[in-house]
Amino acid sequence: MMRTVVAGILEREGRVLVGQRARPAWAAGQWEFPGGKVEGGETLAEALAREWREELGAEVEVWGEVYRRELDTPAGAFTLVALRVHLLAGEPRPLEHRALAWVAPADLTRLPLLASNVPIAAALTAPA
Numbered sequence: 001m002m003r004t005v006v007a008g009i010l011e012r013e014g015r016v017l018v019g020q021r022a023r024p025a026w027a028a029g030q031w032e033f034p035g036g037k038v039e040g041g042e043t044l045a046e047a048l049a050r051e052w053r054e055e056l057g058a059e060v061e062v063w064g065e066v067y068r069r070e071l072d073t074p075a076g077a078f079t080l081v082a083l084r085v086h087l088l089a090g091e092p093r094p095l096e097h098r099a100l101a102w103v104a105p106a107d108l109t110r111l112p113l114l115a116s117n118v119p120i121a122a123a124l125t126a127p128a
């Protein structure tokens with residue numbers, strides 16, 4: 001069964017939160033929307049809430065899906081789903097990332113994003 005990875009899009013004052021990965025080697029230094037792999041039995045929303053608690057010390061709820069596609073990476077094939085989130089409690093901190101940044105969607109591609117995230121950045125800047 002293909003695994004699913006959820007990635008959270010948190011927007012504040014026209015900027016979105018991104019994290020710089022510390023691992024694995026192929027992805028270290030690249031920027032992502034914080035999230036991770038869905039575990040057995042979890043909904044997408046539950047998985048994303050768990051990842052944000054573990055990696056950022058923040059409580060979020062999911063508002064809706066932004067983007068979905070199938071991916072091939074050095075870590076295997078999976079479905080990547082980007083979900084818009086709303087912050088309930090806690091200020092995100094880089095508990096597992098090298099750094100966090102708040103970036104305007106139009107400026108995201110100035111960072112070395114994970115290649116799979118470039119279309120998500122494009123979706124965020126597309127006119128509604």
Ligand SMILES: Nc1nc2c([nH]c(=O)n2[C@H]2C[C@H](O)[C@@H](COP(=O)(O)OP(=O)(O)OP(=O)(O)O)O2)c(=O)[nH]1
Nearest residue numbers: 005006007032033034035036037073075114116117
């Ligand atoms: N978190 C996250 N992962 C992404 C994004 N885009 C993208 O291609 N990926 C890839 C990188 C990884 O191969 C995979 C997610 O793995 P992960 O390492 O974040 O997941 P995890 O926290 O559950 O980690 P682990 O338990 O497997 O070590 O998805 C993104 O925006 N956010």
